Amino acid sequence: MPHANAVLTERGRLLLARCVVEDGWPLRRAAERFQVSAPTAKRWADRYRAAGPAGMADRPSRPHHSPRATPRPVVRKICHLRVTRGLGPVQIGGRLGMPASTVHRVIRREGLPRLADADRATREPIRRYERDRPGELVHVDIKKLGKIPAGGGWRAHGRQVGRRNRWLHTRRRSASGHPVTGYGYLHTALDDHSRLAYTEILTNETGPTAARFWHRAAVWFAAQGITVERVLTDNGACYRSKDWRTAMSNTDVIHKRTRAYRPQTNGKVERFNRTLLTDWAYAKAYRSESARRAALPRWLHTYNHHRPHSSLGGRPPASRVTNLSGQNS
Numbered sequence: 001m002p003h004a005n006a007v008l009t010e011r012g013r014l015l016l017a018r019c020v021v022e023d024g025w026p027l028r029r030a031a032e033r034f035q036v037s038a039p040t041a042k043r044w045a046d047r048y049r050a051a052g053p054a055g056m057a058d059r060p061s062r063p064h065h066s067p068r069a070t071p072r073p074v075v076r077k078i079c080h081l082r083v084t085r086g087l088g089p090v091q092i093g094g095r096l097g098m099p100a101s102t103v104h105r106v107i108r109r110e111g112l113p114r115l116a117d118a119d120r121a122t123r124e125p126i127r128r129y130e131r132d133r134p135g136e137l138v139h140v141d142i143k144k145l146g147k148i149p150a151g152g153g154w155r156a157h158g159r160q161v162g163r164r165n166r167w168l169h170t171r172r173r174s175a176s177g178h179p180v181t182g183y184g185y186l187h188t189a190l191d192d193h194s195r196l197a198y199t200e201i202l203t204n205e206t207g208p209t210a211a212r213f214w215h216r217a218a219v220w221f222a223a224q225g226i227t228v229e230r231v232l233t234d235n236g237a238c239y240r241s242k243d244w245r246t247a248m249s250n251t252d253v254i255h256k257r258t259r260a261y262r263p264q265t266n267g268k269v270e271r272f273n274r275t276l277l278t279d280w281a282y283a284k285a286y287r288s289e290s291a292r293r294a295a296l297p298r299w300l301h302t303y304n305h306h307r308p309h310s311s312l313g314g315r316p317p318a319s320r321v322t323n324l325s326g327q328n329s
Helices: 009-022 027-033 039-055 074-086 089-096 100-109 159-169 207-225 242-250 263-281 289-305
Strands: 138-146 183-191 199-203 230-233 256-257
Touching: 009 027, 027 263, 074 089, 074 100, 089 100, 089 199, 100 138, 138 207, 159 183, 183 207, 183 263, 199 289, 207 242, 230 263, 242 256, 263 289
Parallel strands: 138 230, 230 256
Antiparallel strands: 138 183, 183 199
């Protein structure tokens, strides 16, 4: 592709070359006619004689030989350390006595994936997928979240006051006598195609609790116009219980579990959990657990209907669900 200030395009080069080769124009006259130098006119005429019209195309400026290029044995060592050890350019450069910038160029030239785009265990590129329609697959997961003691925790008041509030306002004690504030359990169902999310804070992660959550989640998705076909969970005990199997059967949903020790298979809801903690749970210094819980419904509405999602081209999840009520509110 010629640059913006180029005098000749491929068609102009062809006209110039034909004037010289076929019509017998002198090089200087052809150069003046097309406003280029005589050596330039000669170059295009010679290429036309050698390759015809195909010779008018741009050629890469890369040299035919690079004597100072990184030797192939060293390139193989770099690739081996990258693939088998998952090391970055700085670590590889330190081991091989090379600049990190050189290692980085080799990694890019060899087409190796970024560490963020590769599986940590196998170093293989992560295979990303997305279902074609809402409800085809829903990811379900549970996230434990420590409760805020009455009076506010350390994020609101600092370590000293937060510790004092725990001792003064927490009745439960461990075997060693220390206060136990306990946990809230965030049960989440996330649609794979639209990223539409439904979350509840419940008291535990047992099978009956998870089953009741799924019944409510299925009703919520149906209200959004989404018919759930399959559910993907990890191998937690609640998802292997009889209550969960009954809930799947009652809602006519196929249940799939991830392979053991492969949480990235359920990565969409795992990533949502991180967003949930960053943008809601730890977004401000809440003065009490009830204040934080009261902020969850509004945050979920913002996430589903207004927050731009990077995986959806900057649009909110509601934009992928047809005729979803409230998506413009």
